[in-house]
Amino acid sequence: MEREENDFDFRVSDADVVLTVTIGEGQLGTSFVFREGVLLVKGGVVIGSLNLGSGADLVGKEVTVDSIVNDISTNTNRMSVRYVVENGGKRKSQLATHEVESEGTICRFVATLSFRAAP
């Protein structure tokens, strides 16, 4: 199983933080969202609008998104997972990408999302 690890920083205000996770490139997979090691939710290709709590609560804490992505597409070996964070009317997107070596291979995407207080 191949592995793709990424750390992403987000600056947030006190308002609620909403996370959307999307597996792209037409691939199939499953994502798990953990906050401080506790499973919040598991979902498929899209985990939409997951409220992580207020920005004030999240500052200094880590959210981990663990995704298992399967190479379903016969057209490409590219894989991607997009992480979109919405907070106080602002939207920030981060993209993790990987290309598997052979057809039908699995890649585990591990993204650590860190939150800091917006200036």
Add this chain to the structure above:
Amino acid sequence: MTLRAFVAAAIVAASSGIASAQAPIMSADDLKAPSTPAVALLGTSPTTIERPDSPRALVFNLATSVSDAGGVPQNYAAQVAPYWMRSHPDLLFHSYISPSIGESAVRSLAVSIATADWRIGSGSKAADLGSRLGVGISSVVLPGRVDAALPELVSELTRIDEQLEMAARARDDEPRLRALSTRQQELTARLRDERDAARLVDLSRQLADAKMTIAAITADADAQIARLERAAREATLKIQTLNVQRVGMQLAIAGAASWRIPDDVFGDTTGERAAFWATPSYRSCVAACGKDDDSKARSYLDAIGVLRYVRDRVAAANGLDVGGRVVWEITSAFAVSGESVGRWWSAASPSDNSLRAVAVFEAKLADKAFLFASFGRDFTDAEKDRTLVSVVGLNIGFGEKPVLPLVTR
């Protein structure tokens, strides 16, 4: 050779990809929209077809081929799928597997290019006249739909993925493993900085012990992860197969044009041939279609239409082939089919109609061994001396492509 016979031979060569003195028997399969129409129109058999998957790879590939050949590369073929040359992070699985007509046309669009040596004569009398260049496009306009077994397979893969995630996370979170990993990192760092021989030996022994303990602790988890990975890969490949062997209404189209380049001087290029293919088809499961049925017992009925138009600019001749084929794949091991192809020629010579109508039976004996029997009548012109087709044979992986799938479902 009459003009009509010449055009027939040219069109057969264009469709089958094999130019020979004797026109080969042409079936409905040979008239299907080709995946690399540029190659089909030139009638060449390149050893490989380059498929660069990014603009950078395409430029590099072309530059290398031109540089290696010192001009127009000979017997070169390449195919690019523009849509798949860049990343699509917003393409979701559902859209990929069930595209609309427009999405399918764009995503399956492929552009092919091929070159060939332009020679006349053979042996010591052969004369090199320059090069031939072909350019073609192909697309699947109607993609059909994925077999009804898909949702069950997707659910199965999701279950495996969840177990895999849990197993991988449990392995990573194993407390002894965390401590040992930290210890391993410390020992590695100390080993790097240590200069005393006796201490180096001792640190090496401690590091080896830590690695052995890690291997022992993770052995069970690694075995479980490997087992789940194999199961996930198997389910993934099954879904890929379903996506390729789609059912329902499908339409593939292709077009190509070729040119002659005398003495490789592009300024003197003249048109050679142009062709258009359309292949509408309908595939349906007729027996043992349930998700719990044995996939090897599944029975499919295929109705395939073929239309091909070829314009030979050199001979100022046109050729049109229209036909159809019905294939009943009784199981994954037996199939019967019937086909009829009509050919119309219009050129400087009088038009004439001819017809091929053949029935075929195929039985799969082993992975790449097929017994086949065919009976019927062939075209009256290109096959003037043998209009009766009556063949019983054994195909062991060479020659005519079997109807039955080579890979067991």
